[in-house]
Amino acid sequence: MIKPTIIVVGNGMVGYKFCEKLVARSADFNIIVFGEEPRHAYDRVHLSEYFNGKSADDLSLSTFSWYQEHDITLHLGDPIQDINRTAKTVHSLSGITFQYDFLVLATGSSAFVPDIPGVEKEGVFVYRTIEDLELMKAYAPKVKTGAVMGGGLLGLEAAKALMDLGVAETHVIEFAPRLMPRQIDSAGSAMLQSKLKELGLSIHLNKSTAYIGGGHKIENLHFTDESVLAIDMLVISAGIRPRDELAKLCGLQTGIRGGIVVNEKMQTSDSCVFAIGECALYEGMIYGLVAPGYEMADIVVNQLTAGSKLFYGYDMSTKLKLIGVDVASFGDAFVTEPDCRTIVFEDTHKGIYKRINISTDGKQLLGGILIGDADAYNMLLQTVNNKIVLPPNPEDLILGARGGAESEGTGVMSLPDDALICSCEAVNKAAICSTVSDLGITTIEGMKKCTKAGTGCGGCVPLVKDLIAGTMKANGQYIKNVICEHFEYSRQELFDLVKIGQIKNYDLVLDHFGKGDGCEVCKPAVASILSSLWNDVIVKQDTIQDSNDRFLANIQKGGTYSVVPRIPGGEITPDKLIVLGQVAKRYRLYTKITGGQRIDLFGAHLNDLPAIWEELIDAGFESGHAYGKALRTVKSCVGSTWCRFGLHDSVSFAIEIEDRYKGIRAPHKIKGGVSGCVRECAEAQAKDFGIIATEKGWNLYVCGNGGSKPQHAQLLATDIDKETLVKYLDRFLMFYIKTAEPLSRTATWLNKMDGGLSYLKNVIVNDSLGLGAQLEEEMQSLVNSYHCEWKEVIEDPALRKRFTHFINAPDEKDPSVQFEPMRDQVKAKW
Amino acid sequence: METIITTAIDWVLACYADDVPANGGACVKLRNEQIAVYNFARRGEWYATQNLCPHKQQMVLSRGMIGSAGETCEPKVACPFHKNTFSLLSGQCLTNEELSIKTFPVMVDNGKVYIGFA
Numbered sequence: 029m030i031k032p033t034i035i036v037v038g039n040g041m042v043g044y045k046f047c048e049k050l051v052a053r054s055a056d057f058n059i060i061v062f063g064e065e066p067r068h069a070y071d072r073v074h075l076s077e078y079f080n081g082k083s084a085d086d087l088s089l090s091t092f093s094w095y096q097e098h099d100i101t102l103h104l105g106d107p108i109q110d111i112n113r114t115a116k117t118v119h120s121l122s123g124i125t126f127q128y129d130f131l132v133l134a135t136g137s138s139a140f141v142p143d144i145p146g147v148e149k150e151g152v153f154v155y156r157t158i159e160d161l162e163l164m165k166a167y168a169p170k171v172k173t174g175a176v177m178g179g180g181l182l183g184l185e186a187a188k189a190l191m192d193l194g195v196a197e198t199h200v201i202e203f204a205p206r207l208m209p210r211q212i213d214s215a216g217s218a219m220l221q222s223k224l225k226e227l228g229l230s231i232h233l234n235k236s237t238a239y240i241g242g243g244h245k246i247e248n249l250h251f252t253d254e255s256v257l258a259i260d261m262l263v264i265s266a267g268i269r270p271r272d273e274l275a276k277l278c279g280l281q282t283g284i285r286g287g288i289v290v291n292e293k294m295q296t297s298d299s300c301v302f303a304i305g306e307c308a309l310y311e312g313m314i315y316g317l318v319a320p321g322y323e324m325a326d327i328v329v330n331q332l333t334a335g336s337k338l339f340y341g342y343d344m345s346t347k348l349k350l351i352g353v354d355v356a357s358f359g360d361a362f363v364t365e366p367d368c369r370t371i372v373f374e375d376t377h378k379g380i381y382k383r384i385n386i387s388t389d390g391k392q393l394l395g396g397i398l399i400g401d402a403d404a405y406n407m408l409l410q411t412v413n414n415k416i417v418l419p420p421n422p423e424d425l426i427l428g429a430r431g432g433a434e435s436e437g438t439g440v441m442s443l444p445d446d447a448l449i450c451s452c453e454a455v456n457k458a459a460i461c462s463t464v465s466d467l468g469i470t471t472i473e474g475m476k477k478c479t480k481a482g483t484g485c486g487g488c489v490p491l492v493k494d495l496i497a498g499t500m501k502a503n504g505q506y507i508k509n510v511i512c513e514h515f516e517y518s519r520q521e522l523f524d525l526v527k528i529g530q531i532k533n534y535d536l537v538l539d540h541f542g543k544g545d546g547c548e549v550c551k552p553a554v555a556s557i558l559s560s561l562w563n564d565v566i567v568k569q570d571t572i573q574d575s576n577d578r579f580l581a582n583i584q585k586g587g588t589y590s591v592v593p594r595i596p597g598g599e600i601t602p603d604k605l606i607v608l609g610q611v612a613k614r615y616r617l618y619t620k621i622t623g624g625q626r627i628d629l630f631g632a633h634l635n636d637l638p639a640i641w642e643e644l645i646d647a648g649f650e651s652g653h654a655y656g657k658a659l660r661t662v663k664s665c666v667g668s669t670w671c672r673f674g675l676h677d678s679v680s681f682a683i684e685i686e687d688r689y690k691g692i693r694a695p696h697k698i699k700g701g702v703s704g705c706v707r708e709c710a711e712a713q714a715k716d717f718g719i720i721a722t723e724k725g726w727n728l729y730v731c732g733n734g735g736s737k738p739q740h741a742q743l744l745a746t747d748i749d750k751e752t753l754v755k756y757l758d759r760f761l762m763f764y765i766k767t768a769e770p771l772s773r774t775a776t777w778l779n780k781m782d783g784g785l786s787y788l789k790n791v792i793v794n795d796s797l798g799l800g801a802q803l804e805e806e807m808q809s810l811v812n813s814y815h816c817e818w819k820e821v822i823e824d825p826a827l828r829k830r831f832t833h834f835i836n837a838p839d840e841k842d843p844s845v846q847f848e849p850m851r852d853q854v855k856a857k858w
Numbered sequence: 859m860e861t862i863i864t865t866a867i868d869w870v871l872a873c874y875a876d877d878v879p880a881n882g883g884a885c886v887k888l889r890n891e892q893i894a895v896y897n898f899a900r901r902g903e904w905y906a907t908q909n910l911c912p913h914k915q916q917m918v919l920s921r922g923m924i925g926s927a928g929e930t931c932e933p934k935v936a937c938p939f940h941k942n943t944f945s946l947l948s949g950q951c952l953t954n955e956e957l958s959i960k961t962f963p964v965m966v967d968n969g970k971v972y973i974g975f976a
Contacts, residue, residue, distance in 0.1 A: 544925075545900050546900075548923040548943065571879050571880065571882025571883075574923070837887055844917045
């Protein structure tokens with residue numbers, strides 16, 4: 029059988045998606061693709077990220093090998109010149125002629141350049157392709173003042189691009205009386221405008237450009253109101269123009285204002301020629317977004333493979349982040365009273381504007397606009413699209429339920445099965461839920477692999493996550509994060525119960541809130557809670573401690589222990605170094621510098637630990653808590669005292685911080701770092717908290733870690749003084765100690781936190797829970813009750829006695845421990 | 859618990875009851891063998907096993923945490939190295955079928971702890 033040949037003209041996002049969908053459905057076609065651009069299909073939606081450091085490769089949607097694997101012939105940089113519909117052939121620039129059975133036009137659109145005198149001048153650009161961006165990039169360094177013509181979605185993206193390129197002063201010129209006239213109303217525009225002004229953009233509305241002034245190069249813009257704006261660069265983003273010239277040339281029907289006319293099967297006036305994406309004109313409308321383009325691609329694939337799916341228009345709701353400001357519009361955003369009831373919420377201080385339009389009977393959501401905070405977008409859009417009956421207080425939709433339980437019936441699980449969740453990949457709710465139930469997929473990564481949901485624009489990811497959690501819960505799969513079989517509580521719940529009950533020992537906690545006899549999971553978890561609450565000497569309840577905490581040292585291969593005294597900030601005197609050397613020699617300990625700027629002494633017999641510590645404490649050392657889920661070290665660089673780059677004294681600050689938090693027990697170990705300047709020699713951004721000196725003070729980063737899953741710490745506060753920093757750190761650490769799950773580092777804790785960093789920032793910096801003072805007080809009481817655990821042990825004969833290997837032969841050391849020589853030291857032999 | 863009196867068991871004095879911490883273990887050396895003795899004070903029970911964890915051949919079980927598993931509250935000890943748990947009744951490893959440890963009968967009389975050798 030000879031396979032029918034399909035020629036695709038255009039290798040943009042929609043043309044590529046068509047190929048992807050077709051090869052997924054059928055191998056019965058011979059596919060040939062012609063692209064005008066020199067590169068293969070790339071993500072045009074995220075074009076402005078090209079200036080944020082993303083490369084053309086990052087934006088690329090595919091690779092050459094993908095085309096090879098699927099037997100698709102790809103001709104790049106070779107635009108089709110004409111189409112002979114009678115002979116069913118296409119002819120390319122390089123002179124190739126091919127015969128087709130079906131032709132798919134995915135020629136997209138070009139930037140619409142209005143007919144203004146002077147557009148040919150040097151310094152005038154359009155914003156459409158990677159090549160356009162490269163031209164802009166090359167030109168921008170010479171530019172002080174730039175302007176974008178067009179205050180629509182793309183225009184604002186282009187303005188962001190200019191800011192990213194370092195143009196000092198950027199203007200946006202819009203003909204209409206508001207920004208984004210197709211998406212948002214005047215009040216929303218005003219809010220957006222004030223947000224953008226704060227970010228340094230100058231916005232000019234109601235401006236019609238008469239001509240572009242200057243000689244060879246652009247110098248200024250002259251407006252019809254006779255005002256003039258001096259600029260040295262102009263980016264035109266005044267809309268798109270469908271690429272329909274090929275279609276016109278071969279006599280296909282096109283619209284008066286451009287666009288290739290198609291029917292609901294995406295067929296043009298020639299039934300063997302289809303048009304999809306931004307070049308297609310359906311019922312007088314061009315769909316200038318990627319999701320409807322993908323839908324059109326799907327329709328054609330469906331038609332070619334004997335399906336009967338038809339196109340009935342497409343929802344043009346959008347949500348995007350414009351220069352850091354959320355903007356969304358959905359459903360019928362512009363319907364006004366008396367045809368609807370409109371509810372508006374405005375917070376000029378925070379720059380939030382929300383509007384929802386509700387049917388006059390109050391039952392249905394018709395559409396709306398969100399500026400500044402678009403978290404509710406997905407749910408609102410689903411409510412419109414699925415005609416979900418509104419709750420009695422529809423204002424809750426934008427204000428959030430106030431008081432009482434969250435109202436029923438508005439959660440994700442109440443959506444109908446056919447609710448479209450991922451519009452880019454056309455995945456509905458039923459598909460996601462059955463992937464969870466039938467295939468056991470419970471992660472977003474797994475869901476992306478199985479269904480492709482969330483792989484397009486990514487906007488539906490929060491909704492997909494909620495659906496996964498909701499389905500698991502409905503299946504009874506959802507397991508509450510209980511500590512273990514003995515406690516039906518999360519760590520946080522147990523923490524509060526123990527605190528309220530003022531309970532200070534493990535057996536009582538188990539009697540009150542648990543069952544059975546405990547285990548190796550709940551014992552150390554409760555030990556940590558007791559310690560964080562009451563800060564008693566932990567060895568008084570030694571048998572609920574993990575063996576490291578039980579013997580206040582780290583158990584090593586062979587059953588020996590290592591000893592790590594505290595060396596705050598990594599600063600140590602020569603005298604103390606000598607003592608460490610003497611102790612190591614006396615007890616034949618292997619010595620090594622640790623990653624946290626301390627000295628580790630390995631190979632100590634259990635029996636020797638108290639004597640070793642007695643000598644160390646006499647020399648002024650303290651326990652380093654290397655064995656505990658507690659503060660380990662605060663690493664420092666040498667800072668302004670010695671370093672010629674140092675801005676502040678990082679060593680002193682590190683010592684101060686380490687001394688403040690030493691000994692405090694937490695759900696997991698805590699590490700810190702203080703760097704004296706942005707060169708960051710202390711690697712503070714790899715720590716649970718990192719402090720970096722700035723010209724004006726200190727920056728505080730939180731929730732980083734090294735280890736098996738390295739994660740950089742994130743910026744919590746900028747340019748703060750020491751006092752404020754300690755205050756934030758008190759709150760942060762105490763909040764972590766009280767709410768994290770057992771053995772969860774700060775990074776994991778943050779990753780699981782609803783609302784992530786912005787929530788954490790609100791709690792710590794803005795004190796949104798009103799807990800600030802309490803957290804500081806609780807931390808202060810832990811700081812005040814600090815004690816060196818080893819000092820307590822060596823001074824108490826009963827505690828000291830516990831450090832023996834054989835209780836029936838206390839002086840005898842474990843005979844199974846043996847050493848062998850290694851590089852002038854010893855190592856354990858076992 | 860252990861009330862079996864048979865002539866086959868040889869009871870050897872191991873230590874004093876208050877040498878072993880409540881709800882924890884300690885190691886004794888008897889007949890050239892390292893034996894872990896557990897004072898399960900919460901249940902008023904005593905247990906003894908070999909001190910060697912068979913997983914990585916470490917002499918550490920006496921330093922492990924004890925507790926119970928499941929509805930039947932099977933008494934167990936967790937090795938401090940890799941948290942394998944062993945039944946204190948049967949010696950069977952509860953986390954790795956292939957492992958098991960030796961258990962010994964224990965008798966406490968007048969504040970003295972005796973380990974039974976067969």
